[in-house]
Amino acid sequence: xxxxxxxxxxxxxxxxxxxxxxxxxxxxxxxxxxxxxxxxxxxxxxxxxxxxxxxxxxxxxxxxxxxxxxxxxxxxxxxxxxxxxxxxxxxxxxxxxxxxxxxxxxxxxxxxxxxxxxxxxxxxxxxxxxxxxxxxxxxxxxxxxxxxxxxxxxxxxxxxxxxxxxxxxxxxxxxxxxxxxxxxxxxxxxxxxxxxxxxxxxxxxxxxxxxxxxxxxxxxxxxxxxxxxxxxxxxxxxxxxxxxxxxxxxxxxxxxxxxxxxxxxxxxxxxxxxxxxxxxxxxxxxxxxxxxxxx
Numbered sequence: 001x002x003x004x005x006x007x008x009x010x011x012x013x014x015x016x017x018x019x020x021x022x023x024x025x026x027x028x029x030x031x032x033x034x035x036x037x038x039x040x041x042x043x044x045x046x047x048x049x050x051x052x053x054x055x056x057x058x059x060x061x062x063x064x065x066x067x068x069x070x071x072x073x074x075x076x077x078x079x080x081x082x083x084x085x086x087x088x089x090x091x092x093x094x095x096x097x098x099x100x101x102x103x104x105x106x107x108x109x110x111x112x113x114x115x116x117x118x119x120x121x122x123x124x125x126x127x128x129x130x131x132x133x134x135x136x137x138x139x140x141x142x143x144x145x146x147x148x149x150x151x152x153x154x155x156x157x158x159x160x161x162x163x164x165x166x167x168x169x170x171x172x173x174x175x176x177x178x179x180x181x182x183x184x185x186x187x188x189x190x191x192x193x194x195x196x197x198x199x200x201x202x203x204x205x206x207x208x209x210x211x212x213x214x215x216x217x218x219x220x221x222x223x224x225x226x227x228x229x230x231x232x233x234x235x236x237x238x239x240x241x242x243x244x245x246x247x248x249x250x251x252x253x254x255x256x257x258x259x260x261x262x263x264x265x266x267x268x269x270x271x272x273x274x275x276x277x278x279x280x281x282x283x284x285x286x287x288x289x290x291x292x293x294x295x
Contacts, residue, residue, distance in 0.1 A: 002059065003104055005086040005162070006095070007035040009073030013091035014045045016205075023094035023203075025057045029101035033059045037077050040067030069177025071170035071225075074184075078165045085117065087159040093204045103159055106197050115140060116192035117160035120201035130154035130204065134196040141196065142189035143182070144238060157201040164188055171228060178222035180229035186236060220291040223257035230254060235268045248272040252280025253287060 006024065010017055017036075024034055038045050041064075049062045065076055074088070085107060089095060106118060122130040131154015138150060146152045168187040170179045219226055230251040234244045252273060255263035267273040 002031050002033050002083050003085060003107075004032040004100060004159075005035050005077075005081045005083040006032055006089050006100070007037060007077040007081065007086060008089055008091050009037045009039055009070055009077065010041060010045060010091035011039045011067065011073075012041045012043045012045070014041070014043045014048050016092045017045065017048070020089060020091060020094045021052055023097070026097045027058075027095070027100045028098045029104060030058060031104060032100050033061055033083060035061045035077055035080060036063065037073040038062065038064045039069070039073045040065065067177065068172070069179075069222075071179040071181060072172060072177065074181060075169050075172075078162070078169070081162045081165070083162055085159055086162045086165060087157065087201070089202055090204070093202050095202055096200055099201045102197070102199050103201065106195070106199075107159075110195050113161075114192070115161075115195050116164050116188045117158065118195045118197050119143070119146070120157040120159065120197045120199055122155045122157050122202050122204045123200045125203045125205060127200070127203075129200065131156075134198050136198070138196055140193040142193050142238075143185050144189045144236065148239075148243065155204065158185065158194070159201070160188075164192070171225075173222070173224040173228075176222040176225050178218050179225040183229050183232055186233065190237065216287055216291050219254065219287055220257060223254045224260075226254035227251055227258055227260065227263070231266070231268060234272070241272070244269060245272055245276060248276035249280045249283060252276050253283040256281070256284040257287065 008017070008020060036049055046062070046064065049060065053060050053062070061080070063076060063080060077086070085103070087103070103118065103120070119134070121133065124130065132152050134152060135150055141150060143158070146156070165184065168184045170183065230247045233239065233247040234251065248267070248269065251263065251267065264270060264273060
């Protein structure tokens with residue numbers, strides 16, 4: 001059995017999925033499976049992937065499902081993956097030619113059941129690291145502490161032990177298609193740290209349909225998912241009060257968007273939620289004014 005699964009959720013991204021495929025073909029180590037979760041595409045993704053499978057350049061598994069959103073695609077992937085490790089490479093991203101080799105060599109040397117996986121670096125296609133590199137003297141940390149204690153900036157690439165990613169499945173809500181992916185990662189933070197690998201594992205491209213304006217639309221269209229995510233972050237035992245207060249603000253606004261009149265009864269921290277009411281209400285009004293065309 002192969003050691004690593006590279007999985008790619010995709011939705012109508014046939015035009016940029018080619019770049020991801022070409023980078024995987026160039027990998028110096030082929031000890032991986034590429035799992036494509038097609039989340040309801042209506043373009044020619046299926047036909048294109050079938051042609052790639054005929055080439056037999058790499059091991060490709062293709063799974064089609066009705067559109068469930070990114071978190072639904074991740075749920076499906078984690079249920080299918082059988083390898084020890086997995087890493088998500090989005091359809092508009094690609095890997096350096098030696099990324100798989102570096103991951104497996106690093107894990108062979110440092111990996112154990114004591115950690116949940118590896119954190120590596122994301123970079124632009126001009127080889128510029130997104131945000132900051134990891135502190136040189138830091139060997140392991142949680143994802144939460146990386147940003148909130150060690151002041152590291154920017155998106156990072158996460159390689160997880162597959163046994164662990166089957167834990168904490170993302171919930172689904174009727175007529176909604178978004179739950180923050182970091183929910184699972186922070187749940188795993190409660191029990192494990194991750195190894196830090198100061199190597200670029202993924203080149204990323206931020207497309208127009210991933211802009212902050214579209215995130216506001218996601219917020220408007222998926223209030224139950226946002227409310228769940230913020231409520232769970234308020235429960236984190238290692239988070240400080242300021243962090244939890246920020247989550248409470250979003251919990252208030254998303255609860256108002258979902259018309260949940262019971263949110264004060266359902267909050268894990270009633271005092272913080274009451275204190276967050278004024279700012280949360282302002283945020284709710286801001287989001288509704290900016291996303292009037294999203295309903």
